[in-house]
Amino acid sequence: MDAPPICAEGLGRGFAGTPVLAGVDLVVQAGDAVVLLGPNGAGKTTLLRVLALLLRPGAGRLTLFGTAAAAAPPALRRRIGYVGHESLCYPDLTAAENLAFYARLFDLPEAPARVATLVAWAGLEGAARRPVRTYSRGMAQRLALARALLHAPDLLLLDEPFAGLDPEAVAMLQRRLEELRRAGHAIVLATHDLERAAPLATRLAILHRGRIAWAHEGAAEPTAVASAYQAVITRRA
Amino acid sequence: MRGALAILAKDLRIEWRTRESVASVFVLGVLLLVVLTVAHDPTPEAAPSLAPVVLWVTFVFTGMAGIQRGFLLERENDCLAGLLSAPLDPADIYAGKLAANVILLGVTQLVVVPLVGLLLHVDLWSVLPGLLVVLLLGNLGFAALATLFAAVAARTRARETLVPLLVLPLLVPLLIGAVQATQAVLAGGLGEARDALAVLLAFDVVFAVAGWLLFTYVVRD
Numbered sequence: 001m002d003a004p005p006i007c008a009e010g011l012g013r014g015f016a017g018t019p020v021l022a023g024v025d026l027v028v029q030a031g032d033a034v035v036l037l038g039p040n041g042a043g044k045t046t047l048l049r050v051l052a053l054l055l056r057p058g059a060g061r062l063t064l065f066g067t068a069a070a071a072a073p074p075a076l077r078r079r080i081g082y083v084g085h086e087s088l089c090y091p092d093l094t095a096a097e098n099l100a101f102y103a104r105l106f107d108l109p110e111a112p113a114r115v116a117t118l119v120a121w122a123g124l125e126g127a128a129r130r131p132v133r134t135y136s137r138g139m140a141q142r143l144a145l146a147r148a149l150l151h152a153p154d155l156l157l158l159d160e161p162f163a164g165l166d167p168e169a170v171a172m173l174q175r176r177l178e179e180l181r182r183a184g185h186a187i188v189l190a191t192h193d194l195e196r197a198a199p200l201a202t203r204l205a206i207l208h209r210g211r212i213a214w215a216h217e218g219a220a221e222p223t224a225v226a227s228a229y230q231a232v233i234t235r236r237a
Numbered sequence: 238m239r240g241a242l243a244i245l246a247k248d249l250r251i252e253w254r255t256r257e258s259v260a261s262v263f264v265l266g267v268l269l270l271v272v273l274t275v276a277h278d279p280t281p282e283a284a285p286s287l288a289p290v291v292l293w294v295t296f297v298f299t300g301m302a303g304i305q306r307g308f309l310l311e312r313e314n315d316c317l318a319g320l321l322s323a324p325l326d327p328a329d330i331y332a333g334k335l336a337a338n339v340i341l342l343g344v345t346q347l348v349v350v351p352l353v354g355l356l357l358h359v360d361l362w363s364v365l366p367g368l369l370v371v372l373l374l375g376n377l378g379f380a381a382l383a384t385l386f387a388a389v390a391a392r393t394r395a396r397e398t399l400v401p402l403l404v405l406p407l408l409v410p411l412l413i414g415a416v417q418a419t420q421a422v423l424a425g426g427l428g429e430a431r432d433a434l435a436v437l438l439a440f441d442v443v444f445a446v447a448g449w450l451l452f453t454y455v456v457r458d
């Protein structure tokens with residue numbers, strides 16, 4: 001059996017002496033879609049940035065695809081796609097130029113075709129010649145998603161991926177994520193938008209005060225999750 | 238190397254499109270040169286001895302503004318995270334940014350050097366080959382140091398003040414070497430500048446290697 005995309009044990013991380021992650025244990029297998037919920041400041045973004053190898057964990061062990069994250073060879077990053085709060089795209093370049101730049105960094109074969117496909121998928125053909133600076137929040141988010149999918153990563157880490165998207169784009173993203181999950185890609189998605197994320201989830205987890213305070217395998221009714229969420233927040237307040 | 242070339246091409250494309258660095262460098266460069274020249278009002282005999290100081294002071298201050306902008310590009314929209322999430326050695330990011338800065342500083346020199354010749358009545362044409370060697374070595378050393386510290390400062394809130402505070406003290410050996418080498422070239426040619434050129438070369442090698450090795454610790458949290 002292949003090594004799991006994510007195996008985290010006791011992950012900790014703080015900023016300026018304030019602990020943000022306080023011992024996160026998380027194993028994500030290929031084909032898993034883990035939806036992370038939690039109040040503001042729970043540590044969701046920090047956890048995703050640690051998993052994306054953008055932050056070093058302060059404590060614990062992290063292995064991605066069987067490779068210790070502390071070593072983090074450049075090739076490991078080829079298997080990870082990350083969507084953060086920002087688009088990670090240059091405002092003075094167009095969508096196609098941004099994607100072509102990242103395609104070059106990832107040394108993708110047939111990059112122009114791949115870029116054109118993703119520009120079309122993101123519905124940005126009409127704006128493809130405009131600099132990203134002129135994009136709306138939703139358009140920038142579509143581009144951010146296209147950028148993360150560009151190199152067909154085995155592990156997708158998505159921080160509030162539905163933010164700013166219109167209903168059509170939400171449905172498009174949900175379809176794409178479901179296809180990827182069925183194809184064996186692993187997904188970790190942090191959101192406050194349970195209604196949109198729940199249909200994708202094979203596992204739901206609530207992060208609170210830097211720990212996974214509640215987890216549920218398989219699909220769950222949004223109302224049941226909302227009750228669990230309230231219980232966790234109230235119990236640990 | 239592939240990543241470094243991609244970053245270089247991207248930075249040049251953005252600069253070509255916005256012309257923000259070149260515009261600020263041009264305005265600041267002309268302003269500094271005019272102020273320094275008018276303030277000293279040198280006689281034609283004294284002007285050549287003043288030229289190296291005016292040239293390098295103007296170059297350093299205008300270049301500083303341009304180099305800072307290079308890393309601000311990476312802060313906007315968290316683009317640095319995009320670079321760090323790519324399968325690149327951080328040293329490649331350093332090499333790409335360094336190359337872009339060397340070209341930007343080269344453009345700065347294209348503006349500053351002829352203006353120094355014009356305003357201080359110095360015949361630079363006859364010593365151009367030797368002067369180009371000094372300019373290139375000074376450019377490389379300044380860019381190697383400033384690229385590293387611009388990356389350090391880009392992660393802080395006080396980045397606009399931090400870059401000059403960090404870079405200028407460390408730049409003193411390079412500035413002394415560059416001024417002495419330029420004086421020697423203007424007085425008698427490249428052969429006279431051997432010792433100062435050795436200082437510049439050593440500075441370039443030390444800070445280029447330091448940047449290459451340390452960049453990973455600077456940009457990775």
